[in-house]
Amino acid sequence: MSEIAALVGDRARGEMLSALVSGRALTAKELAYVAKITPQTTSEHLSKLVDAGILTVNTRGRFRYFRLASAAVSHMLEGIMTVAASGRVPTFRDRTLARARICYDHLAGELGVAIADALIRHGHLILGSDGGEVTDSGETFLANVGIDVAGSRLRRRAFCRPCLDWSERRYHLAGAIGAAIADRCFEMKWVKRIEESRALQITSVGEKGLLATFGIKRVPAEQEHVIGEK
Amino acid sequence: MSEIAALVGDRARGEMLSALVSGRALTAKELAYVAKITPQTTSEHLSKLVDAGILTVNTRGRFRYFRLASAAVSHMLEGIMTVAASGRVPTFRDRTLARARICYDHLAGELGVAIADALIRHGHLILGSDGGEVTDSGETFLANVGIDVAGSRLRRRAFCRPCLDWSERRYHLAGAIGAAIADRCFEMKWVKRIEESRALQITSVGEKGLLATFGIKRVPAEQEHVIGEK
DNA sequence: AGGATGCTTCGGTGCAGACCGAACTGTCTT
């Protein structure tokens, strides 16, 4: 265990991994930039991370794209961030991330929770002890939003989990359906990435769309930030 | 983030933290023993962990008892173990832990999942998007087992989460109710700790009790161990 | 072909931090 933690425990590697929680695949050079180190050193770090099964590589010509190897890795990183954030005074950046962010491949933060809540409240989604399921009405509903649950790739089986993380201690939708919803939100330009981070900004189109579709009102910005346990 | 991970990333500190995932409070000397280092060095490590908010101390006379500071810390550690275990060949020890173990203060592993499943199947527990709730029948049922949900300390609100960990990728019951169930299982000697680890052994009394109470049959020992994603 | 670009390998430097021995504080026992 300590071997894995030690890999995350280096400043430079930590920066790289944080950048990759956005779910994007980045090249070695881009990662060198975010970690503020030379390409040589970056290369060493990356090969260690790949060897440990934390990252996977995808070579495209002379570029090598690195991404998190699995949802388990993303989950681990969020877990570490949770502990790191507790007891710390939330920065502006923290608050931005708490509002809406990408967590590997799905939406998290207040936005992610609000969407999951809305789906459940309207009976579009049922959550049981082992994930959940999209209902018939949910299938129709999502189809109207532009997500074809019945179609090929997606199974109705939903995977939900509580990003028991530093901003919300509630469930949001992960897995294939969560990823599809996130993709669709990008497609419709409801959200867009802030800088190169995993924080998201809800566009004005998005605010209208979210209200009309899910009944989600703008989250007041001055809302108190909840941190840590109980 | 990397600061927290670096703290876990040391071999000696990792051993100590692993020992503490059992939920027990251990003294500095005991931790020195499990980490195989001298008391001086242990002291340094422990003060770092306490400063970082990973551990809390409880001084009793000349003894100082250390324990994990929060469920978030426990959760983080399980997340790291998940990644560490994936891709590794499961050892006998892994299999023992996968069967039944203590996760901070509640039951995890196959046993933890089986109990949560049984409660849901019999309508004693409902899980929603934000944790769950013990039903009326559940309250009666648990009272018969010796757990007073209606009583003072416990609220009906259940906190469940998927220990998306290396042994089971399904929900089990955590929080106050999960802890109460675990306590009661110890009280009735249904389970007992193995060695000084967080692994649990189901006693013969326990096997009978679990079958009679929850309808849980003995899990076949030769069952294949599931590791990793998907 | 020649040069630019992305990335890796190698060799050497320097620093952080894990570790222990020795000495000290505080608590409990007899």
Added chain:
DNA sequence: AAGACAGTTCGGTCTGCACCGAAGCATCCT
């Protein structure tokens, strides 16, 4: 009061490893 025991503080050693410069290997462009 003396000794045992739990834990800490201090000083010093030594190793692991993050880092970079230089050089090498692919791939792409023109």
